[in-house]
Amino acid sequence: MNADSLSDNENAPEYKRIYQLYSNSLKSIPATILTSSILLVLLWTKVPWETILIWFSIVFSASLIRYHNVRQALATKSYLQKDHKDSMRQFIFGSSFTAAVWGASFLLFCLYTDEAYSLLMIWIASAIAMGGSLSLSPSKYAQKIFVCLIFIPAIVMNILSGNEFNITLGLLCIMFLAVLIILGNNFSNLVNDALNLENTNQELLLSLQQKNARLEESNLELTRTKEFLTQQTLSDPLTGIANRRSFDNTLIREWNRCLRRQHPLSCILIDVDHFKKYNDQFGHQMGDALLQEISNTISSQATRAEDLVARYGGEEFVVILSNASHDDAVMLAERTRKAITEKNFKHAEDSPFDKVTISAGVATMTPDNTLDCYDIVHKADEKLYEAKKSGRNRTC
Numbered sequence: 001m002n003a004d005s006l007s008d009n010e011n012a013p014e015y016k017r018i019y020q021l022y023s024n025s026l027k028s029i030p031a032t033i034l035t036s037s038i039l040l041v042l043l044w045t046k047v048p049w050e051t052i053l054i055w056f057s058i059v060f061s062a063s064l065i066r067y068h069n070v071r072q073a074l075a076t077k078s079y080l081q082k083d084h085k086d087s088m089r090q091f092i093f094g095s096s097f098t099a100a101v102w103g104a105s106f107l108l109f110c111l112y113t114d115e116a117y118s119l120l121m122i123w124i125a126s127a128i129a130m131g132g133s134l135s136l137s138p139s140k141y142a143q144k145i146f147v148c149l150i151f152i153p154a155i156v157m158n159i160l161s162g163n164e165f166n167i168t169l170g171l172l173c174i175m176f177l178a179v180l181i182i183l184g185n186n187f188s189n190l191v192n193d194a195l196n197l198e199n200t201n202q203e204l205l206l207s208l209q210q211k212n213a214r215l216e217e218s219n220l221e222l223t224r225t226k227e228f229l230t231q232q233t234l235s236d237p238l239t240g241i242a243n244r245r246s247f248d249n250t251l252i253r254e255w256n257r258c259l260r261r262q263h264p265l266s267c268i269l270i271d272v273d274h275f276k277k278y279n280d281q282f283g284h285q286m287g288d289a290l291l292q293e294i295s296n297t298i299s300s301q302a303t304r305a306e307d308l309v310a311r312y313g314g315e316e317f318v319v320i321l322s323n324a325s326h327d328d329a330v331m332l333a334e335r336t337r338k339a340i341t342e343k344n345f346k347h348a349e350d351s352p353f354d355k356v357t358i359s360a361g362v363a364t365m366t367p368d369n370t371l372d373c374y375d376i377v378h379k380a381d382e383k384l385y386e387a388k389k390s391g392r393n394r395t396c
Contacts, residue, residue, distance in 0.1 A: 024135035099149035266329035326364035
């Protein structure tokens with residue numbers, strides 16, 4: 001049986017009852033040995049010593065063997081490795097054997113003792129029965145069998161004796177046995193209800209833990225979905241770089257930051273030269289692939305964490321450079337233009353250039369309260385128009 005099955009059995013109510021029975025036995029068996037020792041001393045002069053020694057040896061040996069078996073069962077959890085009914089039958093057999101030995105012992109001792117000692121035997125039997133009834137409360141069957149095996153032999157012998165005193169004693173034993181069974185049954189119900197309630201609480205706790213785990217998983221999935229959707233709303237679906245919305249948000253944020261710190265802000269507008277001719281000859285699919293390659297090239301040049309590369313619209317791209325001088329921005333634009341030229345993307349046959357080129361317009365401003373953040377974009381657009389008017393494939 002694997003570890004998961006053992007764990008499941010250990011948490012099952014029926015196996016918890018068996019565990020309690022074994023645990024209670026570890027406490028009651030030493031009491032049995034102590035009681036038999038007291039009886040040995042009390043009856044030493046009343047019962048032949050050979051008889052009393054044989055009886056004590058049987059009780060003592062049986063108690064030690066049972067104590068060893070119970071302790072081993074708890075240590076190895078062997079009762080979990082078999083069907084709970086088999087484990088329960090095995091335990092009931094052991095407790096019933098102990099009760100039968102005690103019941104027979106009282107019959108034996110009554111043969112050698114007077115009425116006073118008979119009362120003492122009944123009192124000891126009652127104490128053992130009460131203790132056994134409590135320790136065996138997790139199992140109604142074990143409980144009833146135990147007390148009956150202790151009392152029935154004494155009841156039968158006393159009633160059949162014909163002696164008025166013994167008959168009265170037997171009837172009292174019947175009454176006490178009935179009360180003991182009723183009380184034991186009620187106590188057993190309380191113990192079993194407590195076990196069932198504990199099991200219900202564990203099931204509810206497990207269910208709650210599972211629901212919490214599913215809720216955490218759902219929240220994690222929701223967070224991932226939210227991040228994905230946010231990324232989708234801020235990314236250009238074709239090139240994967242920032243889209244116009246992301247550009248607008250970043251421009252406002254970086255403009256305000258440079259305004260507070262009085263740092264320069266640079267903007268580069270980039271346009272693919274004669275892109276319509278390329279699209280007309282090679283088709284939209286090739287045109288989309290070209291835009292993806294160009295966006296990757298631009299991104300490879302703007303490597304600072306605060307730099308933003310975005311698709312501005314169609315074949316236009318924009319770069320925001322926070323805390324970058326005009327010279328730095330022009331150098332970046334030139335590196336990008338040369339990098340794209342060196343890619344040697346073949347252009348359309350009716351294009352004035354034999355390979356794909358770009359034009360770039362660069363603008364730099366130090367923000368102040370008299371300016372609007374989009375003024376820098378308008379300025380970069382003017383520079384881009386100047387680059388196109390000057391023959392394209394250049395930076396202005």
